[in-house]
Amino acid sequence: MRKFGQVLTDIKHGGHAVEETAPAAVALSAERESLTLLADAAGEVTFETPFDYLFADLANDPASHLPADDPAAVVAALKALGDAMVEEPLAAGEDPLQPAGNSTIPPVYTYWGQFLDHDLTANTDRNSEISDITKPDLAPLDPSFVVENLKNLRQPTVNLDSVYGDGPTFAGQPPTQAGSFYSGIKFKIGTASTNAGIGGVRIPPVDDLKRDLPRVNKIAQIADARNDENLIIAQLHTAFLRFHNAAVDWVRDYEPEHATNPVQHFERAQQLTRWQHQWLVINDFLDTMALPGIADEVLYRGAEHYYPMGDPFMPLEFSVAAYRFGHTMVRAAYDHNRNFGRPGPEGNTPLLPNSPFNLLFAFTGNGFPNPFLGQADVLPFNWIIEWDRFVDKGSSVPDHFARKIDTQLAPPLKDLVNEGNLVEEADPDKKVDIVAILKGLARRNLLRGYLLSIPTGQSVAEAMGIAPLTPEELTQGGSDTLKQVLTDNGFLERTPLWYYVLKEAEVRANGNSLGELGSRIVCETIIGQLRYDQTSYLNVPGGWDPGKGVRLPDGKPVVTIGGFIRFGGIPA
Numbered sequence: 001m002r003k004f005g006q007v008l009t010d011i012k013h014g015g016h017a018v019e020e021t022a023p024a025a026v027a028l029s030a031e032r033e034s035l036t037l038l039a040d041a042a043g044e045v046t047f048e049t050p051f052d053y054l055f056a057d058l059a060n061d062p063a064s065h066l067p068a069d070d071p072a073a074v075v076a077a078l079k080a081l082g083d084a085m086v087e088e089p090l091a092a093g094e095d096p097l098q099p100a101g102n103s104t105i106p107p108v109y110t111y112w113g114q115f116l117d118h119d120l121t122a123n124t125d126r127n128s129e130i131s132d133i134t135k136p137d138l139a140p141l142d143p144s145f146v147v148e149n150l151k152n153l154r155q156p157t158v159n160l161d162s163v164y165g166d167g168p169t170f171a172g173q174p175p176t177q178a179g180s181f182y183s184g185i186k187f188k189i190g191t192a193s194t195n196a197g198i199g200g201v202r203i204p205p206v207d208d209l210k211r212d213l214p215r216v217n218k219i220a221q222i223a224d225a226r227n228d229e230n231l232i233i234a235q236l237h238t239a240f241l242r243f244h245n246a247a248v249d250w251v252r253d254y255e256p257e258h259a260t261n262p263v264q265h266f267e268r269a270q271q272l273t274r275w276q277h278q279w280l281v282i283n284d285f286l287d288t289m290a291l292p293g294i295a296d297e298v299l300y301r302g303a304e305h306y307y308p309m310g311d312p313f314m315p316l317e318f319s320v321a322a323y324r325f326g327h328t329m330v331r332a333a334y335d336h337n338r339n340f341g342r343p344g345p346e347g348n349t350p351l352l353p354n355s356p357f358n359l360l361f362a363f364t365g366n367g368f369p370n371p372f373l374g375q376a377d378v379l380p381f382n383w384i385i386e387w388d389r390f391v392d393k394g395s396s397v398p399d400h401f402a403r404k405i406d407t408q409l410a411p412p413l414k415d416l417v418n419e420g421n422l423v424e425e426a427d428p429d430k431k432v433d434i435v436a437i438l439k440g441l442a443r444r445n446l447l448r449g450y451l452l453s454i455p456t457g458q459s460v461a462e463a464m465g466i467a468p469l470t471p472e473e474l475t476q477g478g479s480d481t482l483k484q485v486l487t488d489n490g491f492l493e494r495t496p497l498w499y500y501v502l503k504e505a506e507v508r509a510n511g512n513s514l515g516e517l518g519s520r521i522v523c524e525t526i527i528g529q530l531r532y533d534q535t536s537y538l539n540v541p542g543g544w545d546p547g548k549g550v551r552l553p554d555g556k557p558v559v560t561i562g563g564f565i566r567f568g569g570i571p572a
């Protein structure tokens with residue numbers, strides 16, 4: 001059965017100024033029965049899937065929420081908490097690749113995490129009547145109103161709908177939305193620019209310039225525009241396009257029985273790509289991000305909390321709180337490649353000693369001019385990523401690791417260069433306030449959680465039978481300001497779930513994985529979605545593992561994200 005996914009072009013990771021057109025419902029086809037299928041006035045098809053609370057009883061219990069009697073005071077306190085959760089900028093002369101705060105998790109997991117978020121969930125953060133955190137009278141919404149009105153624009157399972165969209169257009173079939181992203185049954189891949197004026201050395205393999213997303217007038221031609229939000233996720237998306245294309249060749253060469261016609265050939269390559277990725281999500285991603293044993297427990301013993309009674313839904317506690325843990329792993333600077341980081345083995349002179357976080361936004365469809373771009377409107381060759389600096393768990397270089405999962409975010413996340421720039425308000429003071437909210441990631445997460453009535457960390461811990469964090473643990477290692485904001489506003493007894501998940505990771509797992517509560521929410525959601533997805537590798541009769549999938553040139557199966565990237569012909 002073909003699985004459909006929609007193309008999300010008009011969306012940003014954290015979009016604000018994007019207005020939606022009201023869609024009109026159209027008939028469901030049998031294949032799409034578990035999805036609400038909508039078409040707007042232009043006939044473009046969109047899907048909606050449900051959001052709901054994992055802990056519905058808590059969502060409906062005022063005692064399990066942040067205080068609601070004086071919302072303005074809570075909003076002010078959450079803004080102060082958000083500001084206190086961002087690390088001070090480095091003093092002049094301090095090295096941005098400095099080792100303090102590094103975890104044992106290589107940085108590819110940060111952006112693989114963001115990529116997965118875009119495969120699973122979209123729409124908690126768009127500016128609409130339902131979820132506007134900039135409104136002056138912000139107060140918690142009734143949970144039933146949230147569930148009824150806030151809809152996920154992604155299928156909630158790990159099926160790469162963010163990559164495939166609704167697939168290529170096949171001869172004799174109606175055109176798909178994603179049709180122009182394909183060339184036959186392969187994805188189009190963009191070519192990095194070699195225009196004169198771009199400094200730096202070529203990245204190996206030097207003749208392989210098929211390393212960018214396909215672009216038209218800078219805009220990435222991909223099924224989820226959020227995957228062009230920053231250069232690292234865009235490079236990862238490119239790796240997924242190349243994996244699929246390599247899988248098409250693999251099926252032609254090693255499984256010709258599946259390649260007798262284009263539809264079948266495409267579907268088999270897509271299936272191998274999906275199963276391979278799903279297997280890695282459980283056995284590499286969750287194995288790395290969750291406390292040891294929890295992913296296996298959920299896999300083999302089943303979920304304790306995620307039991308959808310009807311269609312699988314995306315838990316709001318996941319999308320709005322627990323799964324936003326990745327924001328704290330983002331670094332202020334990366335050893336990106338031999339031009340923007342450490343020299344290559346031949347000893348070239350880098351253009352910059354590191355890649356500052358803000359430059360990673362320069363190459364997107366919304367990119368802004370900077371001196372390292374030359375005249376290109378595609379990725380310049382000098383910025384192609386060197387994945388071996390991002391995937392190695394055994395690296396001896398301290399900054400080849402993500403920041404710890406803790407309650408401190410890197411300074412650029414307080415002033416996001418790509419957010420809040422389109423806000424138009426007649427009243428300049430109001431505009432200043434709105435922009436200050438949109439540019440601060442920690443503020444946004446906390447206000448979003450309050451608006452969408454996410455239960456507190458303590459109430460969720462109790463419901464899960466996990467000993468709650470003590471006030472000492474909740475304040476451990478925090479600045480005086482942070483401690484004061486938590487203490488003065490009752491947040492030590494009722495802690496916002498996002499902060500709680502981060503602090504749990506920090507004090508109970510040393511910031512090198514999620515803690516028990518965070519691990520359970522994340523594992524139950526992701527593994528649960530795969531269990532309920534009849535097309536996932538977990539439901540293949542007789543079982544499936546990478547031994548039944550594609551092989552690397554050395555004959556080995558793909559068992560790590562590095563291997564996944566390498567199968568597409570990209571060094572990692």
Ligand code: HEM
Binds near residue numbers: 013015230325416444
């Ligand atoms: C460059 C790094 C990143 C930036 C700049 C960024 C920025 C944002 C912004 C601005 C929002 C909207 C917040 C709101 O208004 O509610 C958001 C949402 C979100 N982010 Fe990130 N993010 C990054 C990386 C990540 C990572 C690494 C993860 C997880 C591992 C993640 C998970 C999420 C999730 C789950 C949402 C909600 C999506 C939805 O359902 O609507 N993000 N992010």
